[in-house]
Amino acid sequence: xxxxxxxxxxxxxxxxxxxxxxxxxxxxxxxxxxxxxxxxxxxxxxxxxxxxxxxxxxxxxxxxxxxxxxxxxxxxxxxxxxxxxxxxxxxxxxxxxxxxxxxxxxxxxxxxxxxxxxxxxxxxxxxxxxxxxxxxxxxxxxxxxxxxxxxxxxxxxxxxxxxx
Amino acid sequence: xxxxxxxxxxxxxxxxxxxxxxxxxxxxxxxxxxxxxxxxxxxxxxxxxxxxxxxxxxxxxxxxxxxxxxxxxxxxxxxxxxxxxxxxxxxxxxxxxxxxxxxxxxxxxxxxxxxxxxxx
Numbered sequence: 001x002x003x004x005x006x007x008x009x010x011x012x013x014x015x016x017x018x019x020x021x022x023x024x025x026x027x028x029x030x031x032x033x034x035x036x037x038x039x040x041x042x043x044x045x046x047x048x049x050x051x052x053x054x055x056x057x058x059x060x061x062x063x064x065x066x067x068x069x070x071x072x073x074x075x076x077x078x079x080x081x082x083x084x085x086x087x088x089x090x091x092x093x094x095x096x097x098x099x100x101x102x103x104x105x106x107x108x109x110x111x112x113x114x115x116x117x118x119x120x121x122x123x124x125x126x127x128x129x130x131x132x133x134x135x136x137x138x139x140x141x142x143x144x145x146x147x148x149x150x151x152x153x154x155x156x157x158x159x160x161x162x163x164x
Numbered sequence: 165x166x167x168x169x170x171x172x173x174x175x176x177x178x179x180x181x182x183x184x185x186x187x188x189x190x191x192x193x194x195x196x197x198x199x200x201x202x203x204x205x206x207x208x209x210x211x212x213x214x215x216x217x218x219x220x221x222x223x224x225x226x227x228x229x230x231x232x233x234x235x236x237x238x239x240x241x242x243x244x245x246x247x248x249x250x251x252x253x254x255x256x257x258x259x260x261x262x263x264x265x266x267x268x269x270x271x272x273x274x275x276x277x278x279x280x281x282x283x284x
Contacts, residue, residue: 008249008252008253010248020249022252022253024259024260025263026263026264026266033266034266043259044256
């Protein structure tokens with residue numbers, strides 16, 4: 001399927017990794033900016049289905065910390081954060097990530113790379129979990145509880161099932 | 165296939181963990197109860213729910229009576245993977261809008277300078 005908005009590709013790689021890639025119609029400097037400036041992050045990261053990125057602090061330097069707290073349509077709050085391990089502006093971000101209400105054991109490490117070609121930027125995010133079990137649990141179960149905060153698709157699915 | 169039963173079965177963290185364990189190969193009730201620190205009857209109860217939802221079935225070994233993962237309903241439940249993808253798709257769609265806006269702003273900023281140059 002090819003849509004104008006581009007396709008997110010999610011693949012399991014190796015024993016304990018998930019890779020998420022997507023191309024954007026913008027130079028990588030802009031994509032990097034949108035990923036590291038709180039005011040810009042608040043415009044898009046997990047912002048749908050009634051959720052907002054309520055708190056956002058980013059210190060994009062090696063050893064700097066970041067913290068996100070989302071607010072849900074019914075006042076739910078979900079927070080996560082971590083530490084930057086590597087920061088190459090416009091090219092590469094490596095950071096640890098951990099959710100406040102840990103829905104998987106241990107800390108995961110995400111590496112985001114920005115590759116520009118003909119004015120388009122491909123964002124590749126690799127998340128390495130602490131074990132194969134954790135990765136598989138994330139992929140194979142409703143792990144989405146933590147990550148996927150808009151439940152409309154499921155609601156619609158369940159509603160359509162109930163209507164039958 | 166009853167999706168409601170599938171989701172109800174998947175709603176429980178222990179059952180999700182059981183499925184994750186079975187994803188790496190079939191296992192007997194005894195083998196399953198070990199890592200979860202639960203009694204065999206408690207595990208059996210969960211297994212019954214999973215079996216009823218068609219998420220697992222019994223293997224051929226009559227003695228061990230191992231449980232194994234059933235691919236079809238899980239493929240459907242794999243929409244959960246789809247949901248992970250969806251999270252990013254929906255976020256990135258917002259990012260598309262933002263990036264377009266950012267580029268528009270930059271062009272606007274540059275535009276007067278260009279016009280000035282052309283007049284010279």
